[in-house]
Amino acid sequence: MTETPAPSVTYGPPEGYAAGATRDLVVDLHRRMVRIRMFEESAGKLVESGDMPGFLHLYVGQEAVAAGVMSVLDDVDQITSTHRGHGHAIAKGAEFRPMFAELYGKTTGYCKGRGGSMHIVDMSRGMLGANAIVGGGIPIAIGAAFAAQYRGDGSVAASFFGDGATNIGAFHESVNMAAVWDLPVLFVCENNGYAEFTAQGNHMRLDDIAERANSYGIPGVVVDGMDALAVRAVAKIAVDRAKRGEGPTLIEAKTYRYFDHQGIKGMRIPYRDPAEVEAWKARDAIRLLEVIGVERGLATPEDFAATWAQTEAEIADAIEFARSSPDPDPADILDDVYTV
Amino acid sequence: MNTRELTYVKAFNEGMHQIMAEDPDVFLIGEDVAGYGGVFHMFDGLLTAYGDKRVKDTPIAEQAIIGLGVGAAARGLRPVCDLMFMDFIGVAMDQIFNQAAKMKYMFGGAVSVPLTITTAGGAGMSAAAQHSQSLEAWLAHIPGLKVAMPASPYDAKGLIVGAIRDDNPVIVVLNKKMLGVKGPVPEELYAIPLGVANVVREGDDVTIVAIGRMVIEATKAAASLGELGISAEVIDPRTVQPLDIGTIVTSAKKTNRVLIVHEAVEFGGIGAEISSQVQESAFDYLDAPVTRLAAPFAPVPYAPILESAYVPDAARITAAARKLVERS
Numbered sequence: 001m002t003e004t005p006a007p008s009v010t011y012g013p014p015e016g017y018a019a020g021a022t023r024d025l026v027v028d029l030h031r032r033m034v035r036i037r038m039f040e041e042s043a044g045k046l047v048e049s050g051d052m053p054g055f056l057h058l059y060v061g062q063e064a065v066a067a068g069v070m071s072v073l074d075d076v077d078q079i080t081s082t083h084r085g086h087g088h089a090i091a092k093g094a095e096f097r098p099m100f101a102e103l104y105g106k107t108t109g110y111c112k113g114r115g116g117s118m119h120i121v122d123m124s125r126g127m128l129g130a131n132a133i134v135g136g137g138i139p140i141a142i143g144a145a146f147a148a149q150y151r152g153d154g155s156v157a158a159s160f161f162g163d164g165a166t167n168i169g170a171f172h173e174s175v176n177m178a179a180v181w182d183l184p185v186l187f188v189c190e191n192n193g194y195a196e197f198t199a200q201g202n203h204m205r206l207d208d209i210a211e212r213a214n215s216y217g218i219p220g221v222v223v224d225g226m227d228a229l230a231v232r233a234v235a236k237i238a239v240d241r242a243k244r245g246e247g248p249t250l251i252e253a254k255t256y257r258y259f260d261h262q263g264i265k266g267m268r269i270p271y272r273d274p275a276e277v278e279a280w281k282a283r284d285a286i287r288l289l290e291v292i293g294v295e296r297g298l299a300t301p302e303d304f305a306a307t308w309a310q311t312e313a314e315i316a317d318a319i320e321f322a323r324s325s326p327d328p329d330p331a332d333i334l335d336d337v338y339t340v
Numbered sequence: 341m342n343t344r345e346l347t348y349v350k351a352f353n354e355g356m357h358q359i360m361a362e363d364p365d366v367f368l369i370g371e372d373v374a375g376y377g378g379v380f381h382m383f384d385g386l387l388t389a390y391g392d393k394r395v396k397d398t399p400i401a402e403q404a405i406i407g408l409g410v411g412a413a414a415r416g417l418r419p420v421c422d423l424m425f426m427d428f429i430g431v432a433m434d435q436i437f438n439q440a441a442k443m444k445y446m447f448g449g450a451v452s453v454p455l456t457i458t459t460a461g462g463a464g465m466s467a468a469a470q471h472s473q474s475l476e477a478w479l480a481h482i483p484g485l486k487v488a489m490p491a492s493p494y495d496a497k498g499l500i501v502g503a504i505r506d507d508n509p510v511i512v513v514l515n516k517k518m519l520g521v522k523g524p525v526p527e528e529l530y531a532i533p534l535g536v537a538n539v540v541r542e543g544d545d546v547t548i549v550a551i552g553r554m555v556i557e558a559t560k561a562a563a564s565l566g567e568l569g570i571s572a573e574v575i576d577p578r579t580v581q582p583l584d585i586g587t588i589v590t591s592a593k594k595t596n597r598v599l600i601v602h603e604a605v606e607f608g609g610i611g612a613e614i615s616s617q618v619q620e621s622a623f624d625y626l627d628a629p630v631t632r633l634a635a636p637f638a639p640v641p642y643a644p645i646l647e648s649a650y651v652p653d654a655a656r657i658t659a660a661a662r663k664l665v666e667r668s
Contacts (some may be wrong), residue, residue: 030502121447128414129447133438140439141405146408147415149395150367157411170434173404180399255659336449337483339507 009210009220013233018292019068021229023303024295029071033286035089038311039096042319043103043117044264045085052103054116056109059087061258064285065190066091068231069158069251072239076155078126078144080137083118084257085130088160093125096318108326113328114336126155133169135161138187142178145185145248156242158186158235162197166209172216175250179216184242186235187250190225192257197237197271212251225255230291256280303340341526349519349633350625351383351493355500356420358529360390363418366504367394369405369423370458379424380460381518402432405409406457410440410509413455425515426461426594427470429479440509443486455509458500461489462515462603463651469639472647473551476602477613479511480581485579486510486534491555492524492597495578498532505531515553535582539591543573546661547591549614550576551602554652569663580610588614589621596627597664601652608632628667 040060046052059066062084072093073079081088089099094110102109103117110120111166118132130143131137141159146154165171165188165298178185189210195203206212213220221239223234238249258281341570367388368569374397377384387395398405402423409419423429425665429436439452463472478488486508490496496514503510508526540555541562549559557575562572573591579583592598600611611632618630633652641647 078411080411080455110448111446111450115446115447119446122449123447123450128411128451129443131439133434136407136434136439138437139404140411140414143408143413143419144415145411147412147417148410150417170403170407172408173399177399177401177404177408181396193662302376336445338486339444339452339454 017233032067064228094230145183182247210252225253355497406435472640502531537584537587543571560654
């Protein structure tokens with residue numbers, strides 16, 4: 001009897017994972033992250049000032065995860081996201097104008113003003129929607145993966161979710177079913193250490209969520225979620241595995257959100273140690289990539305500065321576009337409840 | 341069309357076979373739907389006919405079953421996801437009412453979800469509180485969902501085909517006590533559009549609106565009422581969402597009396613909605629208050645004597661209709 005070794009958790013990408021990085025790759029990853037950061041900081045200020053409605057769950061701090069994973073996906077590959085979904089949308093290629101317009105509740109928004117921050121969607125980019133129910137997008141992602149497998153079109157799906165979502169039944173049901181059917185899907189857990197305001201140590205016994213992969217007979221991998229090149233490397237391995245028909249992978253990216261669960265005003269209650277916040281900021285993903293890029297001679301400070309400047313201009317343009325866009329007409333309130 | 345007598349479950353099964361033959365985007369997943377053909381034999385023969393890529397047994401994981409259907413439907417396939425007993429819908433409810441129902445609207449129309457959920461509801465088999473419920477009002481309350489409740493073999497086939505061809509999430513609720521009921525069914529593939537009521541029997545003195553299996557009891561009651569000289573019209577809405585209120589109101593204006601019958605509990609049931617809409621649209625025509633006959637506000641009990649007391653039947657429908665007619 002031959003014994004098949006049980007899949008187990010691996011830690012980090014293989015050594016030398018960044019060796020093949022090119023200027024184009026570094027600039028691309030950097031650009032995705034800067035776009036997220038600047039969008040989020042601008043949006044947060046607009047809500048805080050009362051100019052924009054709603055409330056926001058900001059992705060700042062976690063940019064390397066979205067950028068790294070999305071850099072190995074194409075438009076045909078589908079993702080599902082979370083209440084903290086702006087970063088996934090932007091990294092997947094969503095545009096600022098319809099994003100800001102959606103946040104402003106305008107007809108030119110991605111959802112025509114019907115969805116807002118927590119329901120950004122861009123079907124043309126394979127962004128199957130942010131989702132305001134924790135864990136709600138995970139079963140939908142296995143459906144997208146099923147459709148890919150059913151059609152044999154070679155695409156994959158990826159579902160993003162937080163540490164808190166891995167305590168929800170939908171996570172376990174979905175990972176198990178995807179494993180049983182070898183569905184081409186990446187389960188990407190962005191472990192930022194907190195389920196809203198509850199620290200990981202108070203909501204599970206595990207240190208490494210990737211160990212949950214062992215329960216379902218699939219590979220689990222822990223990766224530094226502040227290192228976009230490392231995230232990209234493990235995501236590439238998982239995508240290749242999915243495309244070979246070998247099934248899903250659970251990726252746990254250790255990361256951190258700089259702002260509160262919601263909004264930008266900072267800590268209203270001292271549920272995080274300020275030293276902890278500063279320690280994570282010292283390993284900021286964007287700065288880390290800028291340092292690596294320059295040290296290795298792959299990109300120059302001018303390259304990075306150009307991205308920051310160009311993004312700032314695009315943000316200003318998109319905010320103006322959103323503000324000047326028409327409001328929805330209450331007479332149309334019943335449109336799109338059903339497909340007719 | 342060539343028509344034969346088929347049982348309710350066989351008619352449903354034929355509809356599944358024919359729609360799967362017609363449309364390669366239709367697939368079926370659920371607990372024991374493939375190898376076993378479904379616990380009610382709704383899906384017999386589908387695995388053999390269409391293979392294990394399109395007919396799949398799942399783990400017992402209702403959230404993942406429905407969620408997979410939502411994602412696959414959003415990607416353009418036409419999933420049929422079976423939930424076996426309607427009572428199990430609670431386990432999957434987030435995917436049904438927060439995801440499937442709302443995606444179209446909250447995404448500004450960017451996506452359609454042509455998902456069909458099949459399940460079996462209804463009491464009368466001593467299956468007790470967690471295997472007997474009629475939860476259609478709960479689903480009909482959610483914008484974005486459609487709910488079909490076939491009450492004959494003809495409708496069991498036509499409504500499953502209509503549901504699968506519909507571009508919205510539809511829950512098709514078979515009645516498990518009707519599985520062996522026989523009736524005429526055309527051989528060809530046909531669809532019943534969702535939202536069109538069936539006037540099962542025409543009459544002049546009282547309108548009986550009946551849901552699901554209560555259509556059979558109401559039809560029996562109408563025969564008894566006929567012997568008493570009372571002419572009853574029986575209407576089966578077929579779908580409670582969308583609700584063909586126009587057909588009901590037209591009938592109410594003719595008969596001036598309306599009785600609504602369902603297996604679900606009376607409080608907050610679909611009868612309350614129908615009653616409210618009838619009085620809003622036909623108040624001046626009514627000779628008596630719109631009346632409901634439904635289950636008491638309790639879980640479905642187990643003992644046969646209790647369950648018989650719980651579910652309306654032809655005798656009680658007859659008595660309630662008589663009371664309405666004799667009132668005025």
